[in-house]
Amino acid sequence: MLRAVQITDTxxxxxxxxxxxxxxTDETLKRVLARIAAEEGNADLVLLTGDLVHDESEQGxxxxxxxLEKLDLPVYCLPGNHDDGGLMRRVMSGGRLSCEGxxxxxxxxxxxxxxxxxxxxxGRVGEAELRRLDACLRARPGLHALVCLHHPPxxxxxxxxxxxxILDNPDELFAVVEAHANxxxxxxxxxxxxxxxxxxxxxxxxxxxTMLQFKPGAAEFAIDDADPGYRWLHLHEDGRVESGIxxxxxxxxxxxxxxx
Ligand SMILES: [Fe+2]
Numbered sequence: 447m448l449r450a451v452q453i454t455d456t457x458x459x460x461x462x463x464x465x466x467x468x469x470x471t472d473e474t475l476k477r478v479l480a481r482i483a484a485e486e487g488n489a490d491l492v493l494l495t496g497d498l499v500h501d502e503s504e505q506g507x508x509x510x511x512x513x514l515e516k517l518d519l520p521v522y523c524l525p526g527n528h529d530d531g532g533l534m535r536r537v538m539s540g541g542r543l544s545c546e547g548x549x550x551x552x553x554x555x556x557x558x559x560x561x562x563x564x565x566x567x568x569g570r571v572g573e574a575e576l577r578r579l580d581a582c583l584r585a586r587p588g589l590h591a592l593v594c595l596h597h598p599p600x601x602x603x604x605x606x607x608x609x610x611x612i613l614d615n616p617d618e619l620f621a622v623v624e625a626h627a628n629x630x631x632x633x634x635x636x637x638x639x640x641x642x643x644x645x646x647x648x649x650x651x652x653x654x655x656t657m658l659q660f661k662p663g664a665a666e667f668a669i670d671d672a673d674p675g676y677r678w679l680h681l682h683e684d685g686r687v688e689s690g691i692x693x694x695x696x697x698x699x700x701x702x703x704x705x706x
Contacts, residue, residue: 447552447680447681447682447683448489448490448491448551448552448554448679448680448681448682449486449488449489449490449675449678449679449681449685450489450491450556450592450678450679450681451482451486451489451492451493451519451676451678452488452492452493452494452495452594452633452635452653452676452677452678452679453475453478453479453482453492453493453494453495453656453676453678454494454495454496454497454634454635454636454653454654454655454656454676454677455495455496455497455526455635455636455638455655455656456471456475456494456497456498456499456510456591456656457471457497457498457499457528457655457656457657458471458475458498458499458500458506458507458509458510459471459499459501459503459506459606459653460501460503460505460506461505461506462509463510465656466480466500466657466658468487468667469657469658471500471568471656471657471661472509474657474674474694475509475510475513475656475657475674476513477674477696478512478516478656478674478675478676478693479481479514479516481676481692482676483516483517483547485633485635486678487703488651489519489678490520490551491519491520491521491549491551492514492517492519492520492521492522493522493556493558493594493633494514494522494523494524494538494540494632495524495526495558495594495596495634495636495653496508496524496525496526496527496528496529496595496596496635496636497526497527497528497560497635497636497655498523498525498526498528498529498534499528499529499530500528501528502523502528502529502530502533504533504537504541505569506539507533507537507538508537508623509552510657510673511537511538511543512580513543513599514542514543514684515541515543518577519542519613520536520542520543520544520549521543521544522545522546522547522549522556522558523538523543523544523558523560524545524547524559524594524595524596525562525564525596525638526596526597526635526636527562527563527566527567527568527596527597527669527697529562531560531562536575536700537618538660541568541648542585547559547560547578548585548697549556549612549648551598551683552669552672552681552683553589553590553683554580554589554590554591554592554681555578555586555589555590555591555592555644556591556592556593556594557578557579557582557583557591557592557593557594557633558577558594558595559571559578559593559594559595559596559597559690560572560575560595561575561596561613561706562596564612567610567611568597568610568611568612568613569595569613569614569636570597570613570614570615571595571613571615571618576618576619576622576632576685577692579593579619579622579623580622580625580626583622583623583625583628583629584624584626586628587626587627587628588628589628590613590621590630590681590685591626591628591629591630592630592631592633592679592681592687593619593623593632593633594631594632594633594635595619595667595680596634596635596636596646597612597613597634597636598601598612598613598634598636598637598641598652599612599613599616599619599620599632599634599650600616600641600643600645600650601613602637602639602650602652603641603662603663604637604661604662604663604665604691605664605665605666606664606665606666607636607637607660612636618636620646624642624646624648629648630648630649630687631648631649631651631653631679631681631687632648632649632650633651633652633653633677633679634651634652634653635652635653635655637652637653637660638654638655638657638659638660638670639652639654639657639659639660639662639670639672640653640654640662640677641653641689642689648651649687649689651677651679651689651697653675653676653677653691654672654674654675654676654677654691654693655674656674656675656676656689656706657674658674659671659673659674661671672693673693673694673695674694675691675692675693675694676691676692676694677689677690677692678690678692
């Protein structure tokens, strides 16, 4: 079995004291990481699915890297619309961190796609990424596959997101995925809320942010009072996917040991 933890939409700033609405994004991330350190110690790897830094700052990535290194797990990153992809790849690579977009372990391959479009909030999986995905799935028919990206290829249920701010070409993405019998699941960020659905034999999952949550089903932008969280995934050797969300409220927060 491959045990993975998904952390998404961390939205750190250059200034660790800055807030998104009334949320200090460093504080909520550290709270989530403390819970992961306490409860997911047997995880094989961590997946970061975009919007790692809110203001494209090197300081934000550097602090994120420091926080993640305390987990002492392999970390695989892909960019979201708020990220500077080049800066992310430079700071979040090396040691136990990777932005290479692919990992293979325990009978599974995980393909991490870049769905960002420069200057746009919405996303698109471009030709090169579609070809890379197709090649990965074709090259290893004996491995189950999990496909990760930032933007949802299905409506979130929030009209303000679904009208132009999600993935622009879901049909092209699904056409590649469905051409191969080994793809089992897709996983994304961006929506700051939980999503879990079966669709044409695939398990589709979206996840809460480590900071502020968007209100499910809202027609216009609205903040939800749900706690920050993360997703765990157990990817079994027979292709089964078990997964769930863990929310981390303020009261239950152990301190995140940042070391000396
Ligand atoms: Fe986000």
